Amino acid sequence: xxxxxxxxxxxxxxxxxxxxxxxxxxxxxxxxxxxxxxxxxxxxxxxxxxxxxxxxxxxxxxxxxxxxxxxxxxxxxxxxxxxxxxxxxxxxxxxxxxxxxxxxxxxxxxxxxxxxxxxxxxxxxxxxxxxxxxxxxxxxxxxxxxxxxxxxxxxxxxxxxxxxxxxxxxxxxxxxxxxxxxxxxxxxxxxxxxxxxxxxxxxxxxxxxxxxxxxxxxxxxxxxxxxxxxxxxxxxxxxxxxxxxxxxxxxxxxxxxxxxxxxxxxxxxxxxxxxxxxxxxxxxxxxxxxxxxxxxxxxxxxxxxxxxxxxxxxxxxxxxxxxxxxx
Amino acid sequence: xxxxxxxxxxxxxxxxxxxxxxxxxxxxxxxxxxxxxxxxxxxxxxxxxxxxxxxxxxxxxxxxxxxxxxxxxxxxxxxxxxxxxxxxxxxxxxxxxxxxxxxxxxxxxxxxxxxxxxxxxxxxxxxxxxxxxxxxxxxxxxxxxxxxxxxxxxxxxxxxxxxxxxxxxxxxxxxxxxxxxxxxxxxxxxxxxxxxxxxxxxxxxxxxxxxxxxxxxxxxxxxxxxxxxxxxxxxxxxxxxxxxxxxxxxxxxxxxxxxxxxxxxxxxxxxxxxxxxxxxxxxxxxxxxxxxxxxxxxxxxxxxxxxxxxxxxxxxxxxxxxxxxxxxxxxxxxxxxxxxxxxxxxxxxxxxxxxxxxxxxxxxxxxxxxxxxxxxxxxxxxxxxxxxxxxxxxxxxxxxxxxxxxxxxxxxxxxxxxxxxxxxxxxxxxxxxxxxxxxxxxxxxxxxxxxxxxxxxxxxxxxxxxxxxxxxxxxxxxxxxxxxxxxxxxxxxxxxxxxxxxxxxxxxxxxxxxxxxx
Numbered sequence: 040x041x042x043x044x045x046x047x048x049x050x051x052x053x054x055x056x057x058x059x060x061x062x063x064x065x066x067x068x069x070x071x072x073x074x075x076x077x078x079x080x081x082x083x084x085x086x087x088x089x090x091x092x093x094x095x096x097x098x099x100x101x102x103x104x105x106x107x108x109x110x111x112x113x114x115x116x117x118x119x120x121x122x123x124x125x126x127x128x129x130x131x132x133x134x135x136x137x138x139x140x141x142x143x144x145x146x147x148x149x150x151x152x153x154x155x156x157x158x159x160x161x162x163x164x165x166x167x168x169x170x171x172x173x174x175x176x177x178x179x180x181x182x183x184x185x186x187x188x189x190x191x192x193x194x195x196x197x198x199x200x201x202x203x204x205x206x207x208x209x210x211x212x213x214x215x216x217x218x219x220x221x222x223x224x225x226x227x228x229x230x231x232x233x234x235x236x237x238x239x240x241x242x243x244x245x246x247x248x249x250x251x252x253x254x255x256x257x258x259x260x261x262x263x264x265x266x267x268x269x270x271x272x273x274x275x276x277x278x279x280x281x282x283x284x285x286x287x288x289x290x291x292x293x294x295x296x297x298x299x300x301x302x303x304x305x306x307x308x309x310x311x312x313x314x315x316x317x318x319x320x321x322x323x324x325x326x327x328x329x330x331x332x333x334x335x336x337x338x339x340x341x342x343x344x345x346x347x348x349x350x351x352x353x354x355x356x357x358x359x360x361x362x363x364x365x366x
Numbered sequence: 367x368x369x370x371x372x373x374x375x376x377x378x379x380x381x382x383x384x385x386x387x388x389x390x391x392x393x394x395x396x397x398x399x400x401x402x403x404x405x406x407x408x409x410x411x412x413x414x415x416x417x418x419x420x421x422x423x424x425x426x427x428x429x430x431x432x433x434x435x436x437x438x439x440x441x442x443x444x445x446x447x448x449x450x451x452x453x454x455x456x457x458x459x460x461x462x463x464x465x466x467x468x469x470x471x472x473x474x475x476x477x478x479x480x481x482x483x484x485x486x487x488x489x490x491x492x493x494x495x496x497x498x499x500x501x502x503x504x505x506x507x508x509x510x511x512x513x514x515x516x517x518x519x520x521x522x523x524x525x526x527x528x529x530x531x532x533x534x535x536x537x538x539x540x541x542x543x544x545x546x547x548x549x550x551x552x553x554x555x556x557x558x559x560x561x562x563x564x565x566x567x568x569x570x571x572x573x574x575x576x577x578x579x580x581x582x583x584x585x586x587x588x589x590x591x592x593x594x595x596x597x598x599x600x601x602x603x604x605x606x607x608x609x610x611x612x613x614x615x616x617x618x619x620x621x622x623x624x625x626x627x628x629x630x631x632x633x634x635x636x637x638x639x640x641x642x643x644x645x646x647x648x649x650x651x652x653x654x655x656x657x658x659x660x661x662x663x664x665x666x667x668x669x670x671x672x673x674x675x676x677x678x679x680x681x682x683x684x685x686x687x688x689x690x691x692x693x694x695x696x697x698x699x700x701x702x703x704x705x706x707x708x709x710x711x712x713x714x715x716x717x718x719x720x721x722x723x724x725x726x727x728x729x730x731x732x733x734x735x736x737x738x739x740x741x742x743x744x745x746x747x748x749x750x751x752x753x754x755x756x757x758x759x760x761x762x763x764x765x766x767x768x769x770x771x772x773x774x775x776x777x778x779x780x781x782x783x784x785x786x787x788x789x790x791x792x793x794x795x796x797x798x799x800x801x802x803x804x805x806x807x808x809x810x811x812x813x814x815x816x817x818x819x820x821x822x823x824x825x826x827x828x829x830x831x832x833x834x835x836x837x838x839x840x841x842x843x844x845x846x847x848x849x850x851x852x853x854x855x856x857x858x859x860x861x862x863x864x865x866x867x868x869x870x871x872x873x874x875x876x877x878x879x880x881x882x883x884x
Contacts, residue, residue, distance in 0.1 A: 047507050224482040233473055236462035243424070243460040244525075245445040245474045305464030359639060360667075361675045361694065362715065 054299015055311030061297075062314055065321045072328040079200045086205035087198050087273050089320040091116075091266050093211055095287050096294035096312035097219065098262035101255040103295050106235040106304025107156065107163035109256060111171030112263040113288030115148045117279055118178040119267025124187025124277025127268070134190040141268050142261060148174055149260020153253030167256075171288070178279040185278035187271075194272040207269065211313065214265070218258075219309040227254045235304025293344050294319050318343070375400045375533055375564040376421065376452075381430035383416050390416040392588040393430070398533065398581075403555060403565045405575045405596065407608055408585035408802075414568055417585070418535055421566070422454040423447035448474055451532030455522050455539040463511035468492035470510055471525045495524040500550040515542045515711075516661050523551060527558075534558060535566040538800045540574060544661045552578060572601060584608055605803065616807055617835030618814040627653045629687065630822035631791045633672070636681035641667045643846045645681070649791070649822040654813060656837030656857075657826040659866045664846035665826045666710060669793045672824075673698045673707040685791060699730060699787050706730075706789035708781055708797050716780035719769040723761050724750050726768045726779050731786035753782040758808060774805030781809065785816070792816065794825045798832060810836055830862050844868045 049056070070077050095112055102109040119141050127137035148170070155166045197206050222228040230251030233241040242248050266287075271277050298315030300307025322343050326336055374397035383391040391413045398404045408414050419425045420432065423441030431438050434450055441447045444454075454460075461470050468489045477487035492506040501520050510518060519542045526534060536555075540548050555565055555578060569575055575582065576596070583593040584607040591607050599607075627650020636645040642664050649655045657665045671679050674692030683690055685703050692698050698705040709715035717726055727750045728735055735746045750764065757778045761771060768779055777797060784792065794813075798806045813836065817823050827833050833840050840852040842865035850865040 043505055044507065047505065051509070221482060224485070226476060226478070226483065229469065229473070229476065229483060232465055232469070233462045236464035240460040240462050241473070243422075243444050243454070243456065244462075244470075245443075245448040247445070301464075305462065359677050360670065361677065362670065 051306075052299070052311075054307065055314055056299075058298050058311060058314040058318055062318045062321065065318065065325060069321055069324050069328055072325075074328070079203055079205075083198070083200050083205040083207075085320075085324065086208040086211075087269075089317050090207040090211045091270050091273070092287065092290055092294060092320055093313045093316040094214070094262050094266035094269065095291040096298065096316040097214070097309045098259040098266065099288075099291035099295050100298075100300055100307065100309045100312045101222075101231060101258045102163060102167075103292075103300055103302060104235045104304055104307060105231045105252050105255045106238070107252070107255065108292070108302075109152060109167045109259045110164060110288055111148070111152060111167040111174055112259060112291055113284035113286070114171040114174040114178065115145050115260050115263040116267035116270065116287055117284040118148065118174045118181070119145050119264035120271040120274075121178040121182040121187070121267075121277040121279055123268050123271035124189055125181055127193065127271070128188045128190045131192065134193050137190075138193075138268060142264050145260045145262075145264020145267070146257060147260070148264075149257040150253065152260060153256030156256060157249045157252045163256075171284075175279065175281065175284055178284075182277045182279050185276060185280075187277040189271050189275050189277070191275065194275055197269070197272055210269075214262070215309060215313065218262075222258065223308065227251055231255050232305055236306070290316075290319055296348055297344065373399060375434065377433045378417075378420070379431050379433065381420060381427045381432070383420060383425065383427050390588055391420070391427070394585075394588070394590045396583065396590055396593075398564045398566055400532070400564045401559055401562045402580045403559055403567055403578050405567045405569065405579035405582045406585065407575070407582060407604060412585040412608070412802075413588040414585055415537070416588075418454065418456075418537055418566070418568065421447065421533070422452060422535065448529060451530070452535070453526040453529045453531035453533070454535045454537070455526045456537050461510045461518055461522055461525070464509060466507045466509055467496070467504055467513075467521055468506035470521060471495055471506075471528050473525070474529055491528065492524070495528045496521075498527060499524045499554060500547070514662055516544050516547060519543055520547055520550075523554070527554070531563060533564045533566065535568075537568045540569065542661070542799075548574070572604070608803065616803075616810070618811050620814075620838060621652070621818065623838070627651055630685065631672070631824065632682075632684040632687075634682045636668070636671060636679060636683070638667060638671050638676050638679045641846050642671060642679075645846075645848055647841060647848065649824050651790075651820050651822055652817050653838050654817050654823040654825055654836055656833040656840035657824065657843060658830070658833050658840050658862055659843040659849065661828060663843040663866075665843050666795060667846075668843070669707060669795050669824070669826060672793060673705060699784075699789070701734070701788070704788065704790040706784035706787060706792050708784055708792070708794045710795040710799075712776055712780050716783075717768050717776060720767050722765045723754075723759070723768050723771065723779060724764040727753050727764075727783050727786060730783050731788075734787065749786055753786055757782045757785075757812065774801040777801050777809070778805065781812070790821055792821050792823045794823065796826055796828055799828065806832075830859050833862060834858060842866055 073081065075081060095116060098112045099109055122144050123137065123141045126140050127134050152167055152170050155161055155170065156163050159166065197210065199206060201209060227250065230241070230246045230248070231254065233244070233246045234248050234251050238248060294315035295312045296302060296315070297318050298307065298311030298313070300311055319340065322340050323336055326333070326339055377397040379395050381391055381394045382389065394413065394417065396417065406414050406417065416425065420427050423444045423446050426440070426442070433439070439450060462473070471492045472488045476483045477491060478484060479487070489506040496502060496504050496506070499520050501517065501524070504517065504521070510521060513521065519539065523539065540551060543551065559565060567575070567579060579596040581593060582596050582604070584591045584604065586608060629648045630651045631649040633648070634646045637643055645668060647655070657668065659665060667676065670676050672683065672692070674694045674697060683692065685705070690703060692703065695707070697703065698707070713719065718729070728746050731749070732741060735742055735749065754761065754764065759775050759778045759782065761775065768776060771779065781797065798809055813823055813825070825836060834857050837857060840857050840862065842849045842852065842862065844866065849868055852861050852865065
């Protein structure tokens with residue numbers, strides 16, 4: 040790798056690297072200030088909380104790359120969690136079938152989003168706002184009141200540690216390696232970047248624009264369902280909570296931005312979004328170790344989000360040609 | 367058709383294309399042969415773009431048919447056309463700015479291994495293609511958005527070559543290129559012709575067509591007027607076919623000056639980053655001063671600096687004799703300074719494409735047209751109508767989006783928008799790039815009228831002819847400095863080229879002789 044390659048790599052990954060730096064600093068402070076010494080249990084608890092949001096941020100990343108947005112990810116997650124509380128139980132084979140059903144539900148929801156955006160030519164923000172409401176309705180229908188029964192065996196298998204590493208964290212890495220990396224290197228994944236960078240140019244270059252966009256929303260639905268499944272395994276029940284669904288949707292967008300993916304599409308990736316999600320999650324933990332009143336959490340989250348985004352925008356200060364601000 | 371006989375690669379029979387009530391192509395029959403460079407000529411709005419779009423599968427004809435070999439084809443999308451070996455290099459670049467050069471070059475058909483894109487193979491392919499167009503210095507992983515316009519255009523050409531086209535269409539593909547790049551492109555096109563590729567070449571530059579084309583077709587008002595062998599007709603004839611009337615004098619006469627013009631814009635010792643070095647110049651009232659030189663020698667930056675877009679500049683600027691420090695476009699256009707900048711890229715810096723023609727025209731002058739923050743609609747309407755009339759903008763309805771106009775008319779809107787502010791110092795960045803002869807002449811006359819009315823005009827042009835025909839003085843920039851100032855008889859092609867290449871006159875004269883004898 041030559042120096043020029045390295046420079047290009049750094050400039051292409053400035054966003055995620057900055058977010059990683061912020062996360063390392065915050066998490067070090069958290070571990071340092073934490074009353075108990077660092078233990079596997081402590082990391083596992085942190086991971087279980089962080090991974091759900093990380094998966095949601097990954098889900099949000101792909102539509103954002105195409106210069107879209109998916110406001111239904113929170114509802115798909117909730118719908119999947121409620122479905123999980125209905126079907127994921129019993130003997131292993133039955134639970135496995137249930138997992139398959141839950142993921143399929145997310146996949147179908149994602150395909151519907153994609154088809155409405157592409158074939159219906161409706162703006163993603165309004166299309167997914169509408170479908171999100173529908174999916175939340177389905178979640179309420181599945182689970183009108185909180186409760187249900189989720190396979191404890193599966194929960195135990197996934198929410199503790201394997202060989203000293205939190206299992207949910209391993210799952211997250213596995214999704215990155217086996218879903219994101221292949222997708223990024225696939226023709227469809229390339230199509231998503233191309234569409235987000237310049238849809239007209241992508242069309243003129245013969246890129247499969249419609250297929251790429253549908254793939255983006257489908258992958259978002261699938262990953263949101265996986266997040267919902269994990270959520271139900273951690274809580275051991277399902278609940279159709281509107282504030283939770285909305286909160287996860289908005290935080291997923293925040294995490295994507297903190298992780299360096301451009302809302303204008305075409306640049307960024309899931310690795311950054313995962314780091315962005317971990318940054319957001321660590322804020323709450325930091326407030327906890329500093330004994331700050333929990334009421335302050337939203338305020339601090341907002342401030343940190345602004346700071347993180349400003350770091351990414353710091354390049355603006357170096358620009359001497361103001362026209363470049365707008366390109 | 368005379369030149370493209372029965373062995374045509376692609377034929378069109380009676381093709382009609384209508385957009386709403388406007389007929390863009392009216393029963394066009396056309397053919398292009400393999401192993402031949404076929405130039406397509408016509409004013410903007412003559413139907414050239416629509417012709418290309420149909421061949422490239424971007425739009426579908428309402429009537430008529432397209433035949434490849436002896437097989438009728440119907441392209442539903444650019445992908446279908448690409449499968450038949452048709453590759454297009456569009457005037458509006460079809461590159462994705464966030465993607466790397468290699469990603470862009472291989473976007474249609476990336477090399478794959480086990481179903482995934484093979485990054486190494488892709489970089490190798492991109493490197494090979496970049497070398498073929500003489501751009502070995504570009505790194506395949508560099509994002510396209512980091513490249514200047516001329517490099518992007520070369521990447522675009524490499525991308526089209528990478529598809530091994532059987533029919534290659536170039537739509538004003540050389541408009542942003544440097545002279546050296548144009549030579550490379552000529553060479554590549556010559557090689558492709560030998561390999562049997564059919565080439566459609568659209569250009570407004572007659573000397574390019576003379577140097578390249580085997581066959582020419584002229585279009586006018588959506589009709590195919592005539593096809594002839596290159597050389598069978600002289601310039602006069604071709605221009606007459608294109609516009610259907612005699613075009614006598616292209617450039618308005620320059621005024622004779624007895625007393626030096628009263629200075630309107632004065633610059634002393636302007637420096638910015640490493641890109642502008644110690645620039646001093648003055649433009650007087652009623653003067654048209656040209657900026658020349660090779661592409662990318664700081665001309666664009668100079669205009670942006672004067673307009674206050676660049677921060678951290680050194681040097682002094684005076685407007686109408688009073689020293690000023692321009693903080694940005696808002697201050698530059700204020701009635702006190704009265705500056706206007708007609709930008710290079712009308713689609714991004716000049717126009718709000720989805721907004722109406724009317725809104726675009728009045729946008730820069732809104733502060734003049736409003737009272738207490740409210741736009742005076744009646745006054746706006748009067749002034750917009752006035753601008754439309756004085757610029758002869760051909761528009762059906764002023765409430766249509768400006769994107770619906772042809773390129774030449776869009777450019778008129780950009781110019782009109784700044785004239786409405788009553789600007790007294792007018793900076794123009796290559797205002798006639800990619801527009802037709804008729805509109806060009808109208809713009810020349812307009813500029814001269816403005817100058818005669820007392821405006822100071824600084825005109826950057828990549829077209830030597832334009833500098834020679836239009837300017838009272840020409841400043842040649844080289845590497846961010848003013849290399850030479852040409853006045854009177856010295857404004858000629860030889861001197862301009864010599865100064866652009868930073869050669870003394872004598873060097874150049876010798877070189878030219880050597881080239882001619884070689």
